[in-house]
Amino acid sequence: MSALLQIENLQVTFNTRHGQVTALDSVSLSVNAGETLGVVGESGCGKSITALSVMGLIPMPPGRIAGGSIKLNGEELVGASDARLRGLRGSEVAMIFQEPMTSLNPVFSIGDQIAEAIMLHQNVSYDQAFKDAVALLDRVGIPSPDRRARDYPHQLSGGMRQRVMIAMAVSCRPKVLIADEPTTALDVTVQAQIFDLLNEIQRDFGAAIMLITHDMGAISEMADRVAVMYAGRVIEEASADQVLDTPQHPYARGLIDCIPALGKQETELREIPGVVPPLHMLGQGCAFKARCAHARPRCGTEKPLLRSHGAHPVACHGAEEGWL
């Protein structure tokens, strides 16, 4: 059986002043119905671009889907008509963004904004849609929702706004919900509440979730499977337990090592040394080579591909040849 959302060899390029850069390089991912796929990786590795590709929201120009396929329920989205994509957006696939403070339109009430999402895909009156919006606000834990529905975004806190975004995203019961770092901009206490809410929503609405995050704690709690991305490529993919317990790729190991151990007082946050090379300076071979303690000559000349070498799929020559 094929997956609900199947991304294969997705290639996305951007025209920049450094010439054309490849933001996504043959990215393959799949999300099954009812499952949560965690996507992790450093800033700039292409997580949001992957999500936006699924939504059909890559800014074109300068962006371009140069190849590959995205199938939702077997239907090809790459090259689908604008009208068809509009019909799917918000109804079959919905997205929650990283920036709750700025993702709601400041001049419309939150009830109206949710009602609009409902009316775009369902044949209901405004009054009915507004009532549904109030019910959704109640569902995502907004107190006195019928009064709050008439509030404007600036009257709500960041956590509340993210709840509104979640209510809007699930208003048409999408099959796939993409949450792009939904808690990055929020307080730590609020972060836990939002993840709890996402869990509940998934249980009630049965949506598959693609959870993009830096938060490995959230991954261990929420995700069934994890894809680790680096510089526009998926470099390791496995069940959450496998990735967390036995990460293969040196980068994934670094990421896991950076999780502060529970209960232990860390004096400073550990980090992987070095930075992600800019996309226009990737060159040949493995994109991680400059930061990798295990790099060998082959890493400088040949791009490692995502393959299973015993355990689970990983893109690393060292894992393949067993020199790690």
Next chain:
Amino acid sequence: MSNSYILKRVAYGLILMLCVVVLNFLLIRLAPGDPAVVIAGEMGGATEEMLEQIREEYGLNKPILTQLAIYIGNVATGDLGESFFFNKPVAELISQRIGPTILLVIVAQILSIFLGVFLGVLAARKPNGVMSAFVSVFATIGYAVPVFWTGIMLIILFASVLPIFPVEGMQSVRLRDAPWYVQTIDVAHHLVLPAFTLAVIYLAQYARLSRASMLEVLGSDYIRTARAKGASERTVLFHHALRNAALPILTVAGLQFGNLISGALLVETVFNWPGMGRLAFDSILRRDYPTIMGVLFFASAMVVVANLLTDLSYRLADPRLRGRT
């Protein structure tokens, strides 16, 4: 919107009007010569009897503060003095002419805002497209070229080359007794050139402003959210983006209203439009001070009212400003 805020704005407006009245008062005192002669007007050929009457009416023999109080009292009761050139109360002169001016100014304002914003939105859709380039060039030309030049060019074009619009006046004499709808169409027909001439400078500015404003708004996160909901491109542009981009446009529209009124003065003169502008122009040439002051008073009143309306509409448009004082 809070009532106290509205009251506060109205109070500001009234204070501003009071300042205009005091300025008018000082204008007469600062003019060289006997104030009574100044008020009578140099073209009036005032008799001693007339001057005496003026001194009586304005209390010119009394202390200056009493004179000011009398003057303010007169204005407050709608008495703007008398034009000795027309031999008529100034209030009556203006009430006959304020209608055409308001008509011209409002039509020009609407024309420039709507057309300008429409062009700006189209340009913002494709920032590197032909429309965008056109708006930039047009905005520069519209801004640089003086009104009277545009007016005269249009007169030449429509008087001789393509005579489809009248180039003078507000009504055709032969239609004075026609039914009201014929007269309305006639006035609209006469309005085309003056309104367009007046609109064209501001139109270009609105186009440029709304292009910039739209470009900024279109990059916002909430526009991406609107697209993510599945909203059509038209809804995104005209519903989600324009409502936000309209805020700076509204501000400028309010600020421009004063300029528009002074622009109307020139346009009315060029097209012989029977409004306050022509009256002001003629009165300045005749040094008919009471009339000049009356026009000044009404023009400032119009600006004050326009700014008040802008302020209120700004609050309506932007919920973040509501409830603030």
